[in-house]
Amino acid sequence: AKADGRSVYRFFEMQMDSEARERRLLEAELRDAIANGELVLHYQPLVSAKDHQPTGFEALVRWNHPIRGLVPPAEFIPIAEQSNLIVEIGDWTIEQACRTAANWPEGLTVAVNLSAKHFHRSDISTVVKKALAISGLDARRLEIEITEGLLIDDPDAVIAKLAEVRDLGVTVAMDDFGTGYSSLSYLLKFPFDKIKIDRSFVDAASDDEVARDILRAIASLGKTLKVTITAEGVETEAQAEFLAEIACHQLQGFLFARPLDAVELPHYLMTHVPT
Numbered sequence: 001a002k003a004d005g006r007s008v009y010r011f012f013e014m015q016m017d018s019e020a021r022e023r024r025l026l027e028a029e030l031r032d033a034i035a036n037g038e039l040v041l042h043y044q045p046l047v048s049a050k051d052h053q054p055t056g057f058e059a060l061v062r063w064n065h066p067i068r069g070l071v072p073p074a075e076f077i078p079i080a081e082q083s084n085l086i087v088e089i090g091d092w093t094i095e096q097a098c099r100t101a102a103n104w105p106e107g108l109t110v111a112v113n114l115s116a117k118h119f120h121r122s123d124i125s126t127v128v129k130k131a132l133a134i135s136g137l138d139a140r141r142l143e144i145e146i147t148e149g150l151l152i153d154d155p156d157a158v159i160a161k162l163a164e165v166r167d168l169g170v171t172v173a174m175d176d177f178g179t180g181y182s183s184l185s186y187l188l189k190f191p192f193d194k195i196k197i198d199r200s201f202v203d204a205a206s207d208d209e210v211a212r213d214i215l216r217a218i219a220s221l222g223k224t225l226k227v228t229i230t231a232e233g234v235e236t237e238a239q240a241e242f243l244a245e246i247a248c249h250q251l252q253g254f255l256f257a258r259p260l261d262a263v264e265l266p267h268y269l270m271t272h273v274p275t
């Protein structure tokens, strides 16, 4: 049977309406979420590729919604990015992560993901300085992770802000390396301290020699540029072995630990970090 064009159109129109409504609802709820303390950070360990000892943690935000349950960042960060909420979330995350990390054993680092929109709309170095002062965390224990999308519009302004943060002694990492169009050219524009290889390469390495060659090349690039190389999404022993062999410095992934909540984290520290 031939579909009735008009009714199909009406169907899409109604669906669009309900999606837009759902978005508006989420945005309104997100506004309250911050005030109500519904945002939480989970922490996923990064380990040394050599001995699998933890070197630090990446803070990953979740929304503990009273009805929806634990909402992953992919579902609310894009909504937050369309308003000033991303600045509020980012500021909160930096301060919260610094406060938490200040209680960890000496030397463990904490990495925070920052959205491009947040970067453009606020004075990041002031926020970072304040969080370090409030928490007493040594700047060398804080890392900022940014994806290359950050550098697409107005790269000069972003680079100036990144340089200010780096001048504080904070580590600046390029996240999801290799997934964008210009990952390599950004290495020319800014002296990143660290590269995080996207997990799609780690995934492919299991049965693809080309992916393994690319990983070898990135590792050797890291050596030349004296940049720390981290691989994310490590799920198997074979991947961990290969990445250590090609001299990646740090590994992160479900093989070692999933992101840990406030109950799991102290337990992990107790069992994995010698005191």
Ligand code: C2E
Pocket: 044, 059, 060, 061, 072, 073, 074, 077, 093, 113, 114, 115, 175, 176, 199, 232, 233, 234, 235, 252, 253, 254, 255, 259
């Ligand atoms: P990302 O920065 O690439 O973070 C790594 C994501 O991969 C996390 O998902 C983590 O749980 C997941 N992951 C870690 N190990 C493995 C593994 O072995 N296998 C697989 N399949 N996945 C693994 P999550 O927590 O859902 O975060 C998704 C993305 O949301 C992050 O990607 C980051 O871009 C963004 N995000 C998370 N927290 C924040 C935040 O506080 N602020 C901003 N702006 N973005 C955030």
Ligand code: CA
Pocket: 058, 113, 145, 175
């Ligand atoms: Ca990240």
Ligand code: CA
Pocket: 175, 176, 196, 198, 232
């Ligand atoms: Ca990543």
Ligand code: CA
Pocket: 176
């Ligand atoms: Ca990612």
